[in-house]
Amino acid sequence: MSTFNKIYKYSRIWVLLIVAILLPKWIPNLYYQGVVNTALIFAILSLSLNILSGCTGLFCVGFVAFYGIGAYGAAILATRFQWPILLCLLAGGVISMAFSLLLGLPTMRLRGMYFAVATLAFGEIMYQLFVNWVSVTGGSSGIKRIPTPNWFGVNFRKPENYYYILLVAAVIVIILTRNLINSRPGRAMLSIRENDIAAEAMGVDVPKYKMLAFAVSTFFAGVAGGLFAFYARYIDPTSFVNAESSAILAMMVVGGIGSISGSFIGGLVLSILPEMMRFLGNIRLVLYGLAVVVIIIFAPKGIGGAIEWIDGVLCGTIKVGQQSQAADRQAEVKE
Amino acid sequence: MVNFIQALIQGVAMGSLYGLIAIGYVLIYNAWGILNFAQGDMVMVGAFAVLVTHMRLGLPMWLAIPVALLICMLIGFLIEITAFRPLIDAIQQRRLIATIGIGIFLRNLVRVVFGADPYYFPPIFDNTPYKVGSLTIVPQNIWNMVIGFLLIGALTLFLKRTTMGKSMRATAQDREAARLMGINVKRSMSLTFIIASALGGLAGMLICPVFYVVPTLGTSMGNKGFSSALFGGISSDGGSMLGGIVLGLLEAIGATTISSAFQSSIAYAVLFLVLIFMPNGIFGKKESRKV
Numbered sequence: 071m072s073t074f075n076k077i078y079k080y081s082r083i084w085v086l087l088i089v090a091i092l093l094p095k096w097i098p099n100l101y102y103q104g105v106v107n108t109a110l111i112f113a114i115l116s117l118s119l120n121i122l123s124g125c126t127g128l129f130c131v132g133f134v135a136f137y138g139i140g141a142y143g144a145a146i147l148a149t150r151f152q153w154p155i156l157l158c159l160l161a162g163g164v165i166s167m168a169f170s171l172l173l174g175l176p177t178m179r180l181r182g183m184y185f186a187v188a189t190l191a192f193g194e195i196m197y198q199l200f201v202n203w204v205s206v207t208g209g210s211s212g213i214k215r216i217p218t219p220n221w222f223g224v225n226f227r228k229p230e231n232y233y234y235i236l237l238v239a240a241v242i243v244i245i246l247t248r249n250l251i252n253s254r255p256g257r258a259m260l261s262i263r264e265n266d267i268a269a270e271a272m273g274v275d276v277p278k279y280k281m282l283a284f285a286v287s288t289f290f291a292g293v294a295g296g297l298f299a300f301y302a303r304y305i306d307p308t309s310f311v312n313a314e315s316s317a318i319l320a321m322m323v324v325g326g327i328g329s330i331s332g333s334f335i336g337g338l339v340l341s342i343l344p345e346m347m348r349f350l351g352n353i354r355l356v357l358y359g360l361a362v363v364v365i366i367i368f369a370p371k372g373i374g375g376a377i378e379w380i381d382g383v384l385c386g387t388i389k390v391g392q393q394s395q396a397a398d399r400q401a402e403v404k405e
Numbered sequence: 406m407v408n409f410i411q412a413l414i415q416g417v418a419m420g421s422l423y424g425l426i427a428i429g430y431v432l433i434y435n436a437w438g439i440l441n442f443a444q445g446d447m448v449m450v451g452a453f454a455v456l457v458t459h460m461r462l463g464l465p466m467w468l469a470i471p472v473a474l475l476i477c478m479l480i481g482f483l484i485e486i487t488a489f490r491p492l493i494d495a496i497q498q499r500r501l502i503a504t505i506g507i508g509i510f511l512r513n514l515v516r517v518v519f520g521a522d523p524y525y526f527p528p529i530f531d532n533t534p535y536k537v538g539s540l541t542i543v544p545q546n547i548w549n550m551v552i553g554f555l556l557i558g559a560l561t562l563f564l565k566r567t568t569m570g571k572s573m574r575a576t577a578q579d580r581e582a583a584r585l586m587g588i589n590v591k592r593s594m595s596l597t598f599i600i601a602s603a604l605g606g607l608a609g610m611l612i613c614p615v616f617y618v619v620p621t622l623g624t625s626m627g628n629k630g631f632s633s634a635l636f637g638g639i640s641s642d643g644g645s646m647l648g649g650i651v652l653g654l655l656e657a658i659g660a661t662t663i664s665s666a667f668q669s670s671i672a673y674a675v676l677f678l679v680l681i682f683m684p685n686g687i688f689g690k691k692e693s694r695k696v
Binding site for chain 1: 440442487488491492495496497498499501502503505506507508509510511512513514516517624628631632635639670673674676677680681684
């Protein structure tokens with residue numbers, strides 16, 4: 071390992087952090103700042119879906135419902151009960167987690183596609199609930215005048231200030247996810263993804279860890295929803311249409327199933343890309359669909375795979391031209 | 406009471422269309438082992454194909470529908486070779502996302518070409534309602550039912566009696582074993598896909614006089630279709646027709662007796678209960694699994 075590798079290995083995270091902190095200075099206008107903020111929220115969402123679908127292998131096609139529950143929960147607590155905003159964010163996550171328990175207890179024994187369809191049904195039902203339960207959610211006119219945080223004398227109404235709240239949240243979620251995956255429960259989740267029957271035979275309590283993964287990921291999704299509510303200051307059901315769920319899934323898969331850096335960057339890229347292509351008009355969504363298919367076919371490990379490879383080369387653990395260890399392992403599994 | 410029977414007729418008519426869409430899901434699921442999220446968009450493609458052949462090219466209806474069906478089959482085949490065949494050995498999540506990507510692609514391609522405005526389509530069959538006692542019967546509804554059931558019958562005969570159909574079923578059961586028996590696996594899998602696309606497209610053509618033709622038609626119809634497929638049991642061809650009719654009935658009855666605002670939620674709520682209490686559907690066989 072050369073000196074360069076060592077320097078890179080120890081400084082990479084700090085360089086990234088500094089770039090992230092300085093980013094608003096380089097963003098030319100409010101519009102792009104808004105795009106970046108939304109992208110961060112979606113990156114958190116894709117990261118939390120990654121715990122459920124990427125690491126535990128439970129395919130969720132109604133994930134937006136939990137995002138919506140968190141947003142509505144936080145917004146209602148803040149506007150009607152004047153709870154402090156930080157508490158609202160956490161409460162949004164907890165409410166969303168409670169719903170996941172409600173959904174999870176009967177559906178945890180469903181496998182693969184059946185679970186996916188159950189979550190899809192849940193997503194559609196929740197959307198109808200947001201639209202039709204007017205006395206609580208305000209129906210299609212939504213909830214207006216959601217307060218913005220005003221901490222330490224800084225007004226976070228400006229998008230470039232709110233960016234830092236999102237950044238802190240993202241960093242916390244990344245660290246927690248990383249610790250979770252590298253712990254005993256995390257390994258149990260990975261084993262469930264690979265083969266749930268084999269995992270059960272090895273003594274993994276499959277329903278318990280599935281439930282844990284579901285609860286954790288929906289908690290983060292709920293917090294992301296709350297972050298969205300306080301950022302947008304106005305929410306209505308159109309933000310939580312269930313079709314968005316497949317967009318989040320696409321972010322996770324394009325980013326790389328099971329990869330933290332990948333799903334985070336997948337979230338950023340797939341929400342910024344359509345905005346960057348806005349000059350193309352409606353064709354951008356055609357290209358988006360095409361890009362998703364092409365990435366799936368030609369880059370099995372997604373963006374995350376590429377990032378981990380570059381990272382490995384710079385750290386000196388992978389030599390250029392040599393297959394990565396992960397690829398070797400995959401080849402072995404196939405045999 | 407009259408209202409109730411009226412709702413029943415409406416429900417069965419809508420349900421047989423759901424059944425047609427559902428069978429597409431079932432065929433593809435059994436052959437490819439995957440839920441095809443783009444199947445709903447094939448319904449939309451079918452609707453737009455007949456819109457082009459009948460309204461734009463001015464073909465008479467008896468010619469317009471077969472031509473539109475051919476277009477659907479061709480598009481289905483293209484989807485299969487681009488997004489399904491390369492991924493046949495990939496893990497399920499990647500394959501599912503590929504079908505979602507294809508769905509996004511189709512939906513937006515149609516939106517770019519035709520715009521997002523709804524199109525009106527004239528009734529395919531005679532649309533003057535008949536009075537039977539105090540009931541009003543629209544021939545369109547009856548025709549949808551008849552066509553739905555005839556097609557299911559024909560499909561079942563095809564799958565059970567012909568060599569091609571048998572090889573399709575053999576492929577669905579076990580790809581490797583079918584290949585060893587000398588069955589052209591690639592061809593029968595393509596054929597399955599093409600038939601499924603054609604059925605989805607046909608359902609779209611029958612639907613377009615009922616609803617306006619919009620690029621997002623596929624999403625709602627697709628969800629209904631695979632709810633029906635699960636109702637009937639994803640492993641059973643005939644069951645999905647019944648599943649479709651059950652769903653159609655539930656929607657119609659729910660809309661008249663409870664509230665039309667919750668019409669689609671009722672279907673989903675029932676789907677939810679079916680999944681919890683009868684995960685294999687009404688007619689599905691229990692799947693056994695091994696490591």
